[in-house]
Amino acid sequence: MSWFKRIKTGITTKNKEKKEIPEGLWYKCPECNNVMTSEQHADNEWICSKCEYHEKIGSREYFAIFFDDNAYEEIAADLISGDPLGFIDTKPYDGRIRSTISKTGLKDAMRVAKGEIEEQKAVIACMDFAFIGGSMGSVVGEKFAMGVDEAIHHNCAFICISKSGGARMMEAGYSLMQMAKTSAKLTQLSNHGLPYISILTDPTTGGVTASFAMLGDINIAEPKALIGFAGPRVVKETIGKDLPKGFQSSEFVLEHGFLDYIVSRKEMKKKVALSLRMFAPDFVEVKHSEKQGK
Amino acid sequence: MQIILIQGFAEKLQPMTYLEFEQPLKELNEQIEKLKESEQKNGVDISKAIRDLEKVLKEKTKEIYANLDPWQRVQVSRHPDRPYTLKYIEYITGGHWIELHGDRTVKDDKAMVGGFGLIDNMSVMFIGQQKGDTTKLRQYRNFGMANPEGYRKAMRLMKLAEKFNKPIVTFIDTPGAFPGLEAEERGQGEAIARNLYEMMQLKVPVICIIIGEGASGGALGIGIGDKVLMLENTWYSVISPESCSSILWRNWDHKVTAASALKLTAEDMHDNKLIDGIIKEPLGGAHAHPDEACALVKKEILKQLEKLNRLSPEERVNNRINKFCSMGVVIGK
Numbered sequence: 293m294s295w296f297k298r299i300k301t302g303i304t305t306k307n308k309e310k311k312e313i314p315e316g317l318w319y320k321c322p323e324c325n326n327v328m329t330s331e332q333h334a335d336n337e338w339i340c341s342k343c344e345y346h347e348k349i350g351s352r353e354y355f356a357i358f359f360d361d362n363a364y365e366e367i368a369a370d371l372i373s374g375d376p377l378g379f380i381d382t383k384p385y386d387g388r389i390r391s392t393i394s395k396t397g398l399k400d401a402m403r404v405a406k407g408e409i410e411e412q413k414a415v416i417a418c419m420d421f422a423f424i425g426g427s428m429g430s431v432v433g434e435k436f437a438m439g440v441d442e443a444i445h446h447n448c449a450f451i452c453i454s455k456s457g458g459a460r461m462m463e464a465g466y467s468l469m470q471m472a473k474t475s476a477k478l479t480q481l482s483n484h485g486l487p488y489i490s491i492l493t494d495p496t497t498g499g500v501t502a503s504f505a506m507l508g509d510i511n512i513a514e515p516k517a518l519i520g521f522a523g524p525r526v527v528k529e530t531i532g533k534d535l536p537k538g539f540q541s542s543e544f545v546l547e548h549g550f551l552d553y554i555v556s557r558k559e560m561k562k563k564v565a566l567s568l569r570m571f572a573p574d575f576v577e578v579k580h581s582e583k584q585g586k
Numbered sequence: 587m588q589i590i591l592i593q594g595f596a597e598k599l600q601p602m603t604y605l606e607f608e609q610p611l612k613e614l615n616e617q618i619e620k621l622k623e624s625e626q627k628n629g630v631d632i633s634k635a636i637r638d639l640e641k642v643l644k645e646k647t648k649e650i651y652a653n654l655d656p657w658q659r660v661q662v663s664r665h666p667d668r669p670y671t672l673k674y675i676e677y678i679t680g681g682h683w684i685e686l687h688g689d690r691t692v693k694d695d696k697a698m699v700g701g702f703g704l705i706d707n708m709s710v711m712f713i714g715q716q717k718g719d720t721t722k723l724r725q726y727r728n729f730g731m732a733n734p735e736g737y738r739k740a741m742r743l744m745k746l747a748e749k750f751n752k753p754i755v756t757f758i759d760t761p762g763a764f765p766g767l768e769a770e771e772r773g774q775g776e777a778i779a780r781n782l783y784e785m786m787q788l789k790v791p792v793i794c795i796i797i798g799e800g801a802s803g804g805a806l807g808i809g810i811g812d813k814v815l816m817l818e819n820t821w822y823s824v825i826s827p828e829s830c831s832s833i834l835w836r837n838w839d840h841k842v843t844a845a846s847a848l849k850l851t852a853e854d855m856h857d858n859k860l861i862d863g864i865i866k867e868p869l870g871g872a873h874a875h876p877d878e879a880c881a882l883v884k885k886e887i888l889k890q891l892e893k894l895n896r897l898s899p900e901e902r903v904n905n906r907i908n909k910f911c912s913m914g915v916v917i918g919k
Contacts, residue, residue: 368919376858376915377849381834430914437911459802459824461834464848465860468802468824469913472810475782476907499824501775502763502803507783521775521803522765530765540770550773 321345337557346514346557348494351403351418354453358416358561364407367415368438371431372399376466385462388424396422400431401456404439406446410565412572413448415439419455419500427460428500433470436504440477449487449568454505457523458498471503478507487571489564492519492542492551510552510567513542514560520545605661607650611870614643647870654819656854657845660827662819663798667873669880670730671699671714671757674797677880678887679703683712686743692772695736697728697764698808700743702752706888711747713740713808714757717798730799731764734777737807741781744788753791753891756808761826763804778807785810786910787903791894793887795865796820796852797872810910812902813890816852817879818867822860823850860913 319333320326326342333340337357338347356362372389379385393399401423406415417439419426436452443450459467481488490508492501494517501521505511513519520527520540528535538544542554555563569575604612621636654662662668675683683703687694700713715732718724732740740756747754763774785792785808794811800822816822827845828838835844849855852864865886872879894902 370918371916372918374915374917377847379847381840381844381847430916433914434916434919461825461830461848463915464823464825464850465855465858466914468806468822469860469910471779471803471806472782472786472910473913475779475810476786476910479783479786479907499803502778502807503782504779506773506776506779520770521763521778522770526765527767527770531767535767539767548771548773550776 319347321347339557344515344556346494346516348421348455350398350420350422351405351453354418355403355405355407355416357557358409358414358451358564359405359407360409360411364405364416367404367406367442368435369403370399371434373429373431373463375462376430377462377464379462379464381462388462392423396420398423400435401426401428401460402432402435404435404442406442406448409451409561409568412565412568413446414451414568415443415446415448416451416453418453421455421457421495424460426454426456426500427458427467428456428470429460429463429467430470432460433473436470436474437477440481443481443486444484447484447486449489449571450481451489451491451564452504452508453491453493454496454500455493456496456498456500456505458500467499471499474504475507478504487568489567491560491564492545493517495519497521497523506550508552509571511550512560512564513545513551513554514557515542515554517542519551603666605658605665607654607658607661610646611643611650614639614646618643644869647874651870655842655846656821656848656851657827657842659819659851660799660821660845662871662873663821665871665873666719667876668798669872669876670719671712671716671759671797673876674714674757674880674883675699675701675703675712677877678705678884679712686746687739689735689738689742691738692735695728695733695739696726697730697732697760698736698739700740702747705884708891709750709752710887710891711743711752711754712757713743713754714797715760715804715808717759728764730760731762732760732804732807733764733766733769734772734774737763737774737777737781740808741784744785744792748788748790751790753793753894754788754811755887756792756794756811758794758796758800758805758809758822759798760801760804761799762801763807778803781807782810786907789899789903791891791902792906793890793894795883795887796822796861797883799826801826810906812894812906813862815863815865815886815890816855816861817865817872817883818852819871820852821845821850822852822855823848862909 319328319330321340323345324343338349375386398420402419404417417436487509490505490511492505492513496505496519545551618639625632685701699716702709703712715730716727717730718727792811794809794814796816802824827841830844831838831840855861868875868878
């Protein structure tokens with residue numbers, strides 16, 4: 293027999309007494325159900341404080357993480373897709389583009405910017421998964437190309453943060469050729485002796501993995517990201533059985549020799565900056581005291 | 587001359603498999619066969635009737651093949667009687683070629699073949715995906731779906747060709763790079779990416795020919811060339827119509843719509859400047875006249891090599907890079 297007995301059933305709090313909590317104040321980790329305030333979550337670079345789960349973030353967040361004082365200049369910000377094939381599936385592609393632009397505030401699945409990382413000039417291309425699954429079409433290819441040209445022009449490093457479901461079906465042959473185009477641009481960067489750092493984040497698959505994401509002078513990944521060529525569902529269908537645990541995770545890809553290292557988002561800027569300094573003709577240590585004094 | 591052509595035409599059509607839209611051709615061929623049989627049996631001269639029917643057959647074939655829709659072309663590209671890579675190499679070199687094996691790292695991928703061969707006494711490196719022509723061989727060749735070691739084998743052979751200053755010809759015919767567990771472990775993505783990067787800078791002439799299916803990264807992985815050509819009845823795109831349908835419409839019922847939407851035919855790809863040229867197939871498709879198809883491909887290879895040999899390695903590499911860099915349509919530049 294219980295000590296207390298409920299006499300009144302249902303929720304008895306009156307509507308006017310109910311406390312309204314605005315949406316988006318709290319973040320609940322999808323991996324471990326840990327609850328944090330959104331502010332704490334953002335302060336922690338959108339990483340769960342308990343299980344280190346790296347929430348998917350976009351170019352705006354990555355630029356803020358990487359560029360000194362969040363200062364950067366965006367390149368080719370206004371490029372949008374031209375719907376070269378007049379593609380129509382369940383809805384027309386140009387309508388899909390327009391509605392995604394107004395929904396996300398992004399123009400396509402990649403943004404490119406130049407700025408400084410611990411006082412070293414760099415161009416960063418960063419993909420946005422929110423824009424049609426971070427898919428690569430003509431705009432992604434062109435922005436990537438312009439980013440490489442910018443790096444060559446300023447004689448600085450080029451960094452690409454990948455986050456993509458692969459090539460964009462609605463641009464079909466054009467999308468496919470962006471794999472060739474981005475790879476071609478990387479040969480030019482290499483011929484100028486400039487470093488290319490590829491950062492793979494959750495998820496990086498398909499045509500992006502099979503082109504620029506795997507071509508870094510160093511390939512880096514965030515922990516536990518999905519990285520692969522074929523999607524896990526397709527692989528599962530092919531082999532007809534369940535996939536081993538951790539298949540296609542960053543750790544798996546590192547173990548098989550396709551990544552140089554895995555680094556937490558919190559340590560990433562520091563480690564990338566150090567790598568860049570090690571690539572530079574003359575190693576220059578950053579004087580943090582000076583920087584703070586500015 | 588015309589009669590010889592027509593006779594050759596009728597002979598070769600006999601043992602083939604007919605696609606759905608080719609049924610009228612099947613019926614005509616059967617009628618011709620019956621007439622020929624009865625001519626032999628009865629000793630009566632009905633050669634005029636046969637010739638007339640053969641003319642009808644030729645006209646009908648022309649009519650059908652002039653009006654193929656994209657999905658029908660996809661079907662032709664997969665026709666089991668179409669010549670595959672080894673057939674082209676055998677024919678073009680007259681059997682004067684040596685197959686080379688292995689990627690020197692993991693194993694020999696049977697879905698990717700290659701080796702040096704002679705074409706009019708000129709040594710050329712031939713590489714391509716290979717499909718099998720029987721159930722057993724299809725499995726042995728993994729349906730033309732290469733693993734990472736296949737792409738690395740291809741790259742090893744290309745580097746070998748470059749070292750000895752020999753041109754490279756690749757034959758593309760794949761439903762895609764193999765999406766298996768071990769393929770992922772061994773870095774399918776990296777293998778293809780590396781090929782794109784390295785092929786872009788090869789100092790020797792590179793000609794890539796889509797002879798059947800050109801599916802996505804698996805095709806592109808040996809598809810970076812000074813000249814990328816498609817046979818008339820082939821397809822080349824980012825995804826197969828079936829997979830496109832299953833992703834965008836959640837089932838395979840829209841493959842015909844998807845085939846049109848993807849603009850994957852040789853004509854569309856050429857109009858969009860995503861390939862450099864189209865190689866005409868014999869009337870009725872390469873599967874109806876494999877030898878003729880091989881001869882046309884050989885002629886084209888010789889023509890293109892002659893042009894490419896006139897350029898310096900630097901010019902070729904620059905042109906190649908600039909060509910791929912110009913692909914794409916954007917607004918606001």
